[in-house]
Amino acid sequence: MKKTFLFLSIAALVMASCSSDDDSPKTEVPSVGDVLQPTVGGPNQPNQVFVDLSTGSSESVNRASWDLGFSSGSDFRVAINGSLKMAVKKLETTDITLPQTADTDVAVGGGTTLASNGYVDNPTGVLAGNGSGIGTAIAEVSATDSQNKVYLVNLGFAVSTVVPSVGSVSTDGDARGWKKVRILRNGNGYKIQYADLASQTFQEKTITKNADYNFTFFSLTSGNTVAVEPVKTKWDLNFTTFTNYLNMGGGEVTYGYSDFIVTNMKGGTKAYQVLNADGVTYENFTLANVVETNFTVSATDQRIIGSNWRSGGGPSSLPSIRTDRFYVIKDVAGNYYKIKFLAMTNDAGVRGFPTFEYKLLQ
Incomplete structure (x- = not known):
């Protein structure tokens, strides 16, 4: 009888231990990086696309x-x-x-x-x-x-x-x-x-x-x-058309932008821009290069990336990405990423097909 009781007690402890393991919260392992193509939808840019860097996932909604x-x-x-x-x-x-x-x-x-x-x-x-x-x-x-x-x-x-x-x-x-x-x-x-x-x-x-x-x-x-935005802790970047302020010399006016990117400022995502002229490139930028105080502006301005990642083109030139810069992102979970933009058009030159690469800094 004592042996039977001892066996049942051990079995109960093992089952309780397994149950405890199953019920414990899972720690999210952030993505180490990827190349993503948000589905903005082409030159009419019908979609707002919300990107979560920690999972490499995105959600889109008609704007x-x-x-x-x-x-x-x-x-x-x-x-x-x-x-x-x-x-x-x-x-x-x-x-x-x-x-x-x-x-x-x-x-x-x-x-x-x-x-x-x-x-x-x-x-x-x-x-x-x-x-x-x-x-x-x-x-x-x-x-x-x-x-x-x-x-x-x-x-x-x-x-x-x-x-x-x-x-x-x-x-x-x-x-x-x-x-x-x-x-x-x-x-x-x-x-x-x-x-x-x-x-x-x-x-x-x-x-x-x-x-x-x-x-x-x-x-x-x-x-x-x-339903539009995902849960506020589950996205970092929003690809969208956008109403911005622009100073044309006579004071700020309102102006519509396409190919615009805002950060999830209200959810806690922060960002800053790095120019290659500052002496560091995307390829050799590491966690040790992150300057925490550079995130300060993004706590009260969602436009750090904005339209700064691309050139709009002109009478004799097509729009293009700016290859002299990249961005550092800190998400709400405290993960750091570097991102650079690879394209804003598809292979045929049609606008509204952005591509970017990002990597986890660790």
Whole structure:
């Protein structure tokens, strides 16, 4: 009997040990690197592509699938879809049932709209600000309903289907029209009221914050929340079209960019640029070369890579990658990578087919 009891006790301990091993959290082993080709989708660039360097994986979403992003942070901020050149203007009323008319000045434009008009989100990705081009174009949603005004919303442009000449892009399709929206708080979430401009009635939906994501995204077309970004700890780079600020000599203006790359600043990804002229090349750059303080700017600006990785071309030249630079990325898990861009076109010279190489620094 004692031998039987001893055998059963040992067996139980072995089973418990196995169960404990199975239930223990798995440590993610980061990818040592790869060559990736994000599926931007060609010269119309229909997709936003989110890349996770630690797994070498990517997820893509049609950039016209969403209109507004509701921040999951402690603030109550709402972003607009700059990849479609959306723009908004605050009205002086809180009554969304009042008919409104379109205002063609409320637009990204082609370098003629001053950033200080505050029609678009600040391109750094910093949500906080008092307007006039600082922070989100939609003011922070107040806990006092009477302070939350109606906004005139230019929905920007659909994804183009025009096939451009080789080396060019065609990103802007037909104008998507206009809406009016009013956003309120709903506990720790949001309530959105929206309608066509002439309508005297409106639709209303509630939006719940999800701390696993940077934003909860909403489509004014479908009236539903939609999946866009992956979990905020599961992506580092976003390949997208983008509304940026540009200084043409007369102050900053709003301007649409293609072939743009933003880092997941809100999720904790950081980056900096290294020029070969600094005395180090991609090939011989090691973990020992990383300068931690160089990441500082990227904590408050998602555009470190931006359009800096490529040249846009001109009347006598096609767009091309810049081979005199590479980038250092630090992901939210503390992994360090170096990345360099190999191509922005396919073998036929058609734009919207980026290729890059990256390696884990260890």
